[in-house]
Amino acid sequence: MRARSQDLGFRLTTGAFAAALAAIVIGVGVALVSQSWLTIQKFGLGFWSTSTWDPVAGDFGALPFIWGTLYSSILALLIATPIALGIAVFISELCPARLRTPLVFLTELLAAIPSIVYGLWGIFVLVPAVRSLQTHVPDALRALPIFAGPPLGVGMLSAALILAIMVVPFTSSVAREVLKSVPVTQREGAYALGATRFEAIRAAMYFARTGIVGAVMLGFGRALGETMAVTMVIGNNPQVSASLFAPQYTMAAVIANEFTEAADALYLNALVEIGLVLFAITLVVNGLSRLLIWSMARGARGPRRKPAGAAA
């Protein structure tokens, strides 16, 4: 009987720590709601549809920030997704086995570089490069709203480019795992029917489509919450603009820049509410992406391919 009670003690102790982990997540949600209650009550949903951001007058509207966050993240996805899927296909299907481990290592390195280093590189290398690119845009194109504005370098384009670089390793590593879970019979069947390499891989990708969408969404979740690198290159100007050249602002960036300056309660509440919505959006996006990847992994029954190389 002593052994049984000791087993119970072990279960309760480890369980308590595990429950603490779950409690933290709930705590984050509760704390964010309670600390943004002032602005939630005062502005309601109007907070998210107006663009005035005037801390002195106590008037807050967060539309420019949510616009900037969505615009930069979607743009980054458009750039990053084809590249990330290309890498995933290359590493899992095409490249010689000897190249596989070093390539995985290099793409993972891209994910390991701290955000602040991306930002530093962005300020001193990427932004000047984008600025000189902008000065070479012909005037005829300049007339379009998407290229409107002076060539500043800092702005939406720089932010989207740096986000794209940062998102690629996340999307490609999940997509690689997803492709690995496609039964080998899928490819064998395609080849047996006389398919070319492209056609066989396309069939495998079609089979894995839910998981691939999940991988892309995971990248989206990363892009939405990215703070330092974007803050340093986006220009930090709260405006709703379609222009790639215009300096804009994101939700994460406004929190990073203004949180220590928020002297009065309403201002602080407004910033926390932005954090709350950022939390909620990433929660939904990540949850959905995990659901897709999980249902894909469950759906793919049958003989699997052997795990690639020594990659653990």
Place this chain on the structure above:
Amino acid sequence: MSHTAYRTLLSRLFVGACGLAVLVALIPLAFILFFVVSQGFQALNLDFFTHMPKPVGQPGGGMANAIVGTLILSGLAALLAVPVGVMSGVYLSEYPQTRLASAVRFASDTLNGVPSIVIGVFAYGLAVLPFKQFSTLAGGLALGIMMIPIVTKTTEELLVLVPGSMREGALALGATRGRAVFSVIIPAALPGIITGIVLALARIAGETAPLLFTAFNNRFFSTSLTQPISSITVQVYTYAISPYEDWHRQAWAGALVLITIVLVCSMLARLATSRVSRLRTR
């Protein structure tokens, strides 16, 4: 062109495009490493590690206070994250099917995806606002919360790899479940768990956003837990957005130090993981 030739061409183009994608991703990596190493080396010297920051206009100086700050903050984070993470990982691997386990797994994945700046806001409300004081403890708390899910995940994954026969052997000798875990299973997976902790430390040492309004920054040398403290990342940020050439050089040097930490840790991890996968085949 015959249909077959068209299909072959299409297939070759696809293979080429995938290869190109790899190159396109590796070019920025090479660019970033090149700039950080070349710019950083020019500014990096012994003074960087042993001296305090100099005021604007005086060249030289270092980041001694920020380096110590990053060490202290990471240490505090580990103090919080290692017990919670390892114990949660043990629970998940020992009772994988319980309702609590699926809730915790979900919470851990969720926490891992929460933007670091939001963690900073949370830690601010918990540890800065009540005391009206930025502090090292608040910074360590923010980093620790970020570290917990990483430690939990690696611990769980590694414990599951330990061969069942080892557990059965321990239980057959009359060990309780806790005894089997702490005397047999965890020691077998220990190199891997330590590797995971080192990797997690490398990742949070590079975090900036959660520190901006928790640990804040400090121009002076401080080891006090209740005072604001400097860190390499926040210092690099401050220098990078300043208009001064001298400070920009210092920022590159700081970036080189950060990248070196990350690189060394992932190399070590790679060595250790190959040892762990040998354990699996045993």
